[in-house]
Amino acid sequence: xxxxxIGAFCDRKLRNLMMAPxxxxxxxxxVPALREITAAGILRGIPLPEMSSALSFFDGYRCAKLPANLxxxxxxxxxxxxxxxxxxxxxxxxxxxxxxxxxxTSETYNV
Numbered sequence: 001x002x003x004x005x006i007g008a009f010c011d012r013k014l015r016n017l018m019m020a021p022x023x024x025x026x027x028x029x030x031v032p033a034l035r036e037i038t039a040a041g042i043l044r045g046i047p048l049p050e051m052s053s054a055l056s057f058f059d060g061y062r063c064a065k066l067p068a069n070l071x072x073x074x075x076x077x078x079x080x081x082x083x084x085x086x087x088x089x090x091x092x093x094x095x096x097x098x099x100x101x102x103x104x105t106s107e108t109y110n111v
Contacts, residue, residue: 018061031058 008020017023038055041048060066072083073095082092 016061018058027058031055 004020004022005017008014008017008022011020014020018027034051034055038048038051042052069083072081075081076083076094077097080094082094084090084092
């Protein structure tokens with residue numbers, strides 16, 4: 001398998017090993033079993049952090065849109081990092097979440 005990995009990364013355009021044809025085929029066959037095993041463990045209260053993390057990473061990687069928008073909004077709220085709307089790519093925005101204006105940092109808020 002290590003030789004297959006080395007061979008796959010000879011392709012300079014390959015962004016992730018999961019996209020290499022030889023590994024994409026393996027994933028296509030094995031991910032359903034990973035889902036079943038992980039779900040069965042969770043339903044029985046068995047912690048499977050490595051399996052659930054691997055599955056979450058895989059699902060996140062294959063999705064074009066994710067709920068990361070919430071994370072951007074939280075970062076903007078607590079640290080004025082800004083966010084970008086899909087229809088306005090490249091145009092950062094900031095919302096005055098408190099209605100007070102001025103300098104917005106995590107120190108501004110009393111929780």
